[in-house]
Amino acid sequence: MTAKLVQVLVSEIVPNYWTLLNEDSHETKSSALGLLLACLRSLTGVNAIIVRLRAWLQEAKSGDGKSKRPDIAINLAVLLNLVCLLLKGNDSIRGIWKSATRTLNGNLNTRMLSQEMLSTFGSGRIIALTAEAIEHAKGHKAEIDVNNIWLANGPEYTKWLSQNIVKWQLTSPTSDETKLCSELFLKALRLGHSDTAMKCVLTRLLIAQGADNERFGLLLGHVPRSEQRKVLFSVLKTFAEDYLNRLGTSDTEGSNKMISAVAGAISAITMNDPERIAYLVEWLTGSSGAGLGDSIGIRRAVVAVVSQDRDSIVSVLEKSIAQIGDQLYIKHSPIVQQEVHAQVLLLSAGYVHKVSPLKLTLLMRSSPWLNAISNRLSSSNQRARFLGMVIGEGLSSLVDKGDKRLNFQVEEMEVPDGKWYKSLVEIQDTPGSWDPLLNPQELTQKRTSSKTPSHKPAPSQPRAQGFIIEELSDESLSEQDDVVGYRKPDSDAEDSDDDPELVRRDKAKAPVYIRDLIRYLRDTDDYDRQKLALVTAPTLIRRKANYGTEVTDHAEELASLLVGLQDKFEMDKFDDLRLQAMIAIVVTQPQLMGPWFAKTFFDGDYSVSQRSLILTVLGLSAHELAGFETSEYAAAASFPSKSLPEKIERLFISQGPSNAYQSSSSSLKPLPHNALESVATSITSSFLAPLSAAAADSATGPDVLKLSTFKSRLPDYDDSNNAATSEEQHISNPKIKIKSRTKPRIRAIPNTTAQIISTSFFDPLTARFQAALHSPVSRIRGIMFQPFLLALYLKTLALLLHAAGPSTLALPQMTGELWRLLLSTSVRAQAVGDVGITQAVLFGLLTLLDVNEDRMRDVCQELGREVVETEGWVAGVFEGLRGGDEGREEERTKMLAAGVLVRLREGVEKYRLMMVGDLIGL
The missing domain is CATH 1.20.930 (Transcription Elongation Factor S-II; Chain A)
Incomplete structure (x- = not known):
């Protein structure tokens, strides 16, 4: 009977009376719309709407893509609005479960209902159906507000599902309900936006003010053992991205507190469970790398948690030594991965020396340790040898004393990078309170403010004696005959337009600071601001790079906005301007933004075109950094104080041999999306040109018979030869009238950024x-x-x-x-x-x-x-x-x-x- 009533409501009442029902915008329980939603807020009601949506879509797609009925798009829009109103809220899933289990008896019926709940809300079919219905309704010009149809948005749906799980967990659910929440949580992680789901659950169940960490432990405890490993690794990734990556490699009091807080949160999640500790050991020593691409903060936090168990931290050290010295690993593993494992080895060695110095001494006398150092030093890879030396000196500083300490006496060990690696053995973090996680911005602000120099206020100037400026009243002005006022102008340029409504007095001005640029880019509804931001961005970023910390502090935020920016207004040269702005960020901050763009390319939720744009930015930026190209925005970004007046600059540039090279230097004009392909094609031509010339020469016969051919080619070669070479030859020997066939002089470009x-x-x-x-x-x-x-x-x-x-x-x-x-x-x-x-x-x-x-x-x-x-x-x-x-x-x-x-x-x-x-x- 319930199914029949719901079917009538969905198929008859809603399509015919939706406009009347929707007139009352207040969704109270006593209103008509509230009563309708109360009748449909059940698993039967949700499934009935889904079935009806699927039926309308099948009818819409039949008949060669043309709708048989003109009202299909309208009905789809009505059903979309209905299901969004029905599922809105953080307590909707729990309400549906409570209403369904009120009359159920027996575990079998409960299990069947839980499976149906998982199939309905965790499979992702709601997202697929609503997205398809939106496209069809928009195609037939149905009146539908796409922004309100949040069910078709993958991140929004994942966030909604995660919030419902959190809300359910906070109401002290039963064991069966907690198990259902755990299974729904796993489904949410598999919807393609695992970061969103994990962040929502972590911040509300574990990190929020007054949160009970046992709730998250119970949620994780009902997850199958085979899935706990993936969930735990996802937790570590979320902690690294949201809290620790911003700290970098700094070793300040604020960063130490944040790492200790993250270690405390991880310790609360693991709850001294041996299997979960084993997963952490696997994460630290696995072949995929311990937080590959993340800063050292997450590795410090995990090692601090593992160090609470003596056997586990010793196991980490032994596995790290065996892995770091494997010849195949040294030869085939990426160097970034080897650096990560070297950091884990040095950190774990410090903790092992603290809990068991004798164990570390025995390990350093064993054959795996000696083989590891020897294999590292014999490697042809310079960075691999460097890691072997810092590991050897770092561990030797813990065990050996005096002259017995290992010291390679090379300059590489004295640079800041080498000293930093060797200092890792001295780090001792402990899991602490995770209160700093509640306000992570405070530590970041302290760290930023400590870098900025404090400016003393200018001393107040004494009041000058003599003339005093005072305001005169209108009466005093009229009494003074010598005060002559200015007459009003005959015309006003701003009022010259015939129609006063067309005069714009609120025109946007070009951004002067990076924060203004970010604000303009975020204002996606204002065409003028978007246009000004894109036109100004390449020059402004380059100009601000070496003055202050504006670009450094906001580089990631600015890059994230540019990558996700859409051409909403169909601007001219939109892609070129956005590309040049992103190149300016990478060129000005290569060490910061190079790894960030690489990480965004693999981990970000972007389309294929956006990922290809990231690769194009990296390739062209490296090309410019190496000196092969010179951007036209670089010259425009220089301050006037660094350049000569225009007339004087032309006078100097027009004289001297240096002008010969002026024309040969390429200029990086605004480039299309296939710019990387064009660069690759030109490089390929330069690679194959000598081979083609050699093949042509070998096909024309012996060298003795090539004199005429050489003479015939000589004028062409002279015309294309570098002007600087001929001018220098004429200056050194004025009697030379005929140019000899010499290899054209190549401009030497110092590649100072190869590292x-x-x-x-x-x-x-x-x-x-x-x-x-x-x-x-x-x-x-x-x-x-x-x-x-x-x-x-x-x-x-x-x-x-x-x-x-x-x-x-x-x-x-x-x-x-x-x-x-x-x-x-x-x-x-x-x-x-x-x-x-x-x-x-x-x-x-x-x-x-x-x-x-x-x-x-x-x-x-x-x-x-x-x-x-x-x-x-x-x-x-x-x-x-x-x-x-x-x-x-x-x-x-x-x-x-x-x-x-x-x-x-x-x-x-x-x-x-x-x-x-x-x-x-x-």
Whole structure:
């Protein structure tokens, strides 16, 4: 009988009388709308609306996409408004459960009802149906307010579901109800917005003022053991992103309190459960890295929790020593991951020395420790050797005394980075009260205010004697004949318009400060402010970078706004201006924003186009940092005090040999979204040009017969030769009238940022890609292996390697990581049948060979197996392509494959015997 009544209400009453019912906006229990919602607020009512929505959608999609009835869109809009009103509130799920279980008897019926609840609210079908209904209703111009249909928004629905779980938990539920809440919580984590769900539950059940931490423990206790590991790892990620990453590597009183508070919260969650402690040990020593990409704060907090159990902290140290000294791990793991595990080893060693000094002494006399240090020192990777040295000196400072302390006596150990690593063994954190988590902004403000210098107020000036300015009244003015007033102007420029309503007196002014720029970007309903913000952003960010801390303090917030900004007004050059603003942020703060953009690319909830924009920003920013491009906004951002007057500047620029180089320097104009592809194409042409010239020369016959050809090419070469070279030759020897064929002089550009490109751009991207490959979350893998995105990602890595250049100290490490990534099974499997990914892999290999042109002997010695495998795979690609005019993309791919084969065989021909050991295995 209840089902029949609900069916009549949904199918008859609501469509016909919704306008009348909705006139009373007050949803009180006594109103008609309130009574209707009370009748439908049950699992039967929700399912009836879902079934009705599905029926309307099926009818709408029948008949070649044309609706058979014109009222379908209107009915869909009515049902959408109804279900949103029905489920609104933080106590709706508990109310539905209470109304359904009021007449149930027996555990079997309760279990069946709980399964139906999970299927209805945790499967995500409500989100899918409402989103599809909105699109159809909008397509048929139905009157519907999309902003009120929050059920179609994934983050909003996840937040609503999490808030209902929290509300239910705070009402002292029964054991069955707590179990249902735990299962709903797991469903919420799987809806694609796990960060939103975890943040909501943590802040309300654990961190909120007066919260009972036992509630979160009970919620986690009913989660199956196989799922507790994922939930605990998600908790650690939330703590790192919301509280600890903002602290960086600072070791101040405020940061120590925050780390202690997070450790106390984690300790309350684990509740000394051996299995949960084992999950923390696995997180610290796992192959995926202990908080890869996060600051050291989360590792300090977790180690502090694990240190409460002696056996667990000793296990962390033993596993870390075995892992850090493994030769395969040293050779194949990303350097960012190795740095994270080195930090864990140093932190755990300090705690082991505190609880059991003898155990640490015995470990340092064991063979795993000696092998670990020796394997590190014998590595060809400079950063791997550095980590081995800091680990050796750090642990030796705890155990050995006097002259027995290990001291490598190298400059690398005396730099701030080396001293910071060695100081990790002295850190001793303890789990404490998590009161600082209630107001995390206070510690951040204290840390920021401590950096800003205090300015003393200017001393008050004594009152000047003499003239005194006083206000005169109108009567006194009239009495004084010598005071002559100004006459009114004949016309006012602001009132010159014929229609006074068209005169705008509230025109927005260009932002002067970064906070104004952020406020303009957030005002998405004002066209003028959006336009001014985008036009001003590239210059303003560059101008403010070296003056004060405006850009540093608000860089992440500004970048987040730009990444998610939508072209609501269809502005001209919107994409170009946004791209240039993001490039300005990265160029001015590379060490801060490079890792942030890499993290956002993998972890952020963005579309494919937004992720491709992030890769474009990283590639072009590295290109500019390396000196290959000069942005036109850089000159506009300089203050007038740093430049000569315009006439004098033209006078100096127009004279001297330096003008010859002025035209050769490229300028980074506003670029489209495919700018990265254009840069990759130009670099490819520069790689293949010498090969094409050599092939043309070899095809024209012996060198003796090429005299006429050389003479015929001489004038063309003279015209294209650098003007500076000819001018310098004429100055040094005025008698020379004929220009000789010499190699054109290349402008020397000091690549002073190679280390920044390696550590802040390249390493975070490769390390997070490796972590994504081993991630159990299928969403990350699905996004990463989208063909266009994967091809752009590989080209970005190649451009970063090219920007770092052959003089980079970390070139062996970057070469090994990129080469193994290009030859990985996952990448080559995606390249099968996809020309775009194949071209990206070949471009990466060609870049590797070009940058490592002068060190092919080392490449053959360190990567002999990869070199042989590359030659075989590229030869197979070359033979499998047809080419010709019918397939231009295949022709281009075949050209790239030929270039890689020629460069590879030329490079390894001298050192083929060196690779005999690797060839035996193949």
